[in-house]
Amino acid sequence: MEGAFDASMRAIDLCKERGIKVGLRFTLTQNNATELPQLLELMRARDIDKFFLSHLNYAGRGNVNRRDDAVHRTTRWAMDTLIETAWRDARAGAHREYVTGNNDADGVYLLHWAAQQRPGHVAGLRARLMAWGGNATGENIANIDSLGNVHPDTFWWHYALGNVLERPFSAIWSDDSDPLLGQLRTRPRPVQGRCAACEHRAICNGNTRIRAFQASNDYCAEDPGCYLDDDEIGIATPVPGAMAEAAPSVPATTRAWGPPSATPPGCWPTSRRVAGCCC
Numbered sequence: 001m002e003g004a005f006d007a008s009m010r011a012i013d014l015c016k017e018r019g020i021k022v023g024l025r026f027t028l029t030q031n032n033a034t035e036l037p038q039l040l041e042l043m044r045a046r047d048i049d050k051f052f053l054s055h056l057n058y059a060g061r062g063n064v065n066r067r068d069d070a071v072h073r074t075t076r077w078a079m080d081t082l083i084e085t086a087w088r089d090a091r092a093g094a095h096r097e098y099v100t101g102n103n104d105a106d107g108v109y110l111l112h113w114a115a116q117q118r119p120g121h122v123a124g125l126r127a128r129l130m131a132w133g134g135n136a137t138g139e140n141i142a143n144i145d146s147l148g149n150v151h152p153d154t155f156w157w158h159y160a161l162g163n164v165l166e167r168p169f170s171a172i173w174s175d176d177s178d179p180l181l182g183q184l185r186t187r188p189r190p191v192q193g194r195c196a197a198c199e200h201r202a203i204c205n206g207n208t209r210i211r212a213f214q215a216s217n218d219y220c221a222e223d224p225g226c227y228l229d230d231d232e233i234g235i236a237t238p239v240p241g242a243m244a245e246a247a248p249s250v251p252a253t254t255r256a257w258g259p260p261s262a263t264p265p266g267c268w269p270t271s272r273r274v275a276g277c278c279c
């Protein structure tokens with residue numbers, strides 16, 4: 001929209017003048033990745049408090065962009081850029097915050113960065129990451145839409161756990177008999193492929209299940225957004241059938257999306273789908 005950038009900058013300035021904490025949010029795709037350094041410089045120049053880098057999650061409107069998701073090399077470059085910027089700030093005494101979301105492999109990547117750069121802090125960082133526990137969909141995150149439907153998080157609008165107009169949220173959320181909530185809250189989560197073999201599952205918790213489903217029609221499949229190599233997840237030999245590269249980097253016409261297949265035995269439920277959902 002014409003003038004949107006200038007209006008946004010003006011809004012940031014007005015918030016800063018009034019002492020309101022301000023953040024920039026950026027969803028990384030192959031098309032906009034090159035703008036990341038400029039945005040970080042904008043953050044520094046305007047003394048903006050917080051930067052949030054979101055990885056693309058293929059649900060809702062994000063599903064339209066999955067072909068443009070950043071391939072793994074670009075994702076790693078973006079993470080290096082963000083971590084180095086945050087580290088430079090920390091050493092300079094600046095108090096800006098850097099946050100990432102929608103890819104819990106980031107915690108493992110940060111741990112590997114620390115092993116190279118700050119080996120004396122690895123044990124403490126690992127303990128903190130394990131206490132954090134990785135993907136929290138259905139546990140520490142919930143979403144209630146405008147109609148009152150409760151979802152495991154903002155990317156699960158096709159799956160309703162109940163409706164707050166019919167039952168209190170506390171009753172819906174504490175009802176572990178829902179098959180999906182039960183699976184999401186199981187530790188370790190019942191995941192397959194590289195995620196099942198990964199030695200860092202306690203940190204990542206199998207990452208984003210909705211992205212696995214959108215890429216493979218299988219909620220328990222490995223997350224195709226994981227950009228760590230086999231060494232980094234502690235796999236000595238490649239997992240048969242593992243996705244070697246970010247699935248969205250492959251032209252859509254060559255991919256076997258196909259119609260939803262039947263859910264394999266022991267896998268995650270697809271019931272309680274919300275009729276007419278755009279996902």
Ligand code: SF4
Nearest residue numbers: 195198204206207226
């Ligand atoms: S392999 Fe799976 S569990 Fe391990 S870091 Fe990657 S996404 Fe997370």
